[in-house]
Amino acid sequence: MNDTNQIKKINQDILSRLQNVETSMKKIEKELKNTTGLNSFIENKHITRQDKIWGCEKCGSRLGIYDKEKDELRVRYRDFFAWWKPGIDGYLKIVCRGCSHINEVRYTDNGDNI
Numbered sequence: 223m224n225d226t227n228q229i230k231k232i233n234q235d236i237l238s239r240l241q242n243v244e245t246s247m248k249k250i251e252k253e254l255k256n257t258t259g260l261n262s263f264i265e266n267k268h269i270t271r272q273d274k275i276w277g278c279e280k281c282g283s284r285l286g287i288y289d290k291e292k293d294e295l296r297v298r299y300r301d302f303f304a305w306w307k308p309g310i311d312g313y314l315k316i317v318c319r320g321c322s323h324i325n326e327v328r329y330t331d332n333g334d335n336i
């Protein structure tokens with residue numbers, strides 16, 4: 223292979239890598255647009271005075287938000303969104319992303335869980 227062919231091959235290689243990066247970026251952008259809407263819904267706009275941040279009992283990292291009025295837990299991680307309502311005798315366990323501690327929500331006698 224002569225120098226010109228080698229340079230051509232390197233250029234093609236770089237070009238195809240750039241195209242891959244570009245495709246990935248477009249996918250990420252699309253994903254971000256989808257999640258940003260939900261994100262603001264779950265994390266910002268809908269936090270009321272009734273809402274309580276549910277933090278890890280060990281390190282304090284945010285695990286989710288507890289809506290006392292609806293008696294519902296909202297949890298988000300990247301493109302994963304969930305609403306939970308454990309109910310009487312129910313429970314919910316979440317492993318903290320910060321310290322790996324297993325946090326558990328359980329109903330107590332007075333109906334207040336966290």
Ligand SMILES: [Zn+2]
Nearest residue numbers: 278281318321
């Ligand atoms: Zn933790």
